Amino acid sequence: MADVRITATKNGPYKVEGPIxxxxxxxxxxxxxxxxxxxxxxxxxxxxxxxxxxxxxxTAAAELFPDSKE
Ligand code: FES
Structure with missing residues (x-):
């Protein structure tokens, strides 16, 4: 498992967790x-x-292209 986790928040910033x-x-x-x-x-x-x-x-691209969501 990766030590760093990056989450694209809904219509907001990238949340980066872990040692960076x-x-x-x-x-x-x-x-x-x-x-x-x-x-x-x-x-x-x-x-x-x-x-x-x-x-x-x-508005994040993921909202415009729902198929790109995980
Ligand atoms: S100011 Fe928050 S994502 Fe750009």
């Missing part, structure tokens, strides 16, 4: 588990989610 090392342009970012990573592209604290997805009405 997160880097941006070669610089290590402070990250604790769970980490919530933006997938809507609108966060002002990228790569982290800041809740903007709710305000902009982000």
């Amino acid at each position: 090392d997160l880097f941006y342009e070669g610089q290590r970012l402070p990250a604790k588990s769970p980490a919530f990573l933006c997938r809507c592209g609108a966060s002002s604290t990228k790569p982290f989610c800041d809740g903007t997805h709710s305000r902009i009405g982000f």
Whole structure:
């Protein structure tokens, strides 16, 4: 079983659980588990989610293509 679990939350960020090392342009970012990573592209604290997805009405692709759900 994998040590890291990544969950695409419903119309929200990726929830990353487990021991992770997160880097941006070669610089290590402070990250604790769970980490919530933006997938809507609108966060002002990228790569982290800041809740903007709710305000902009982000809809995840999985909602548009139900067959892609697990
Ligand atoms: S997923 Fe939350 S701000 Fe982008």
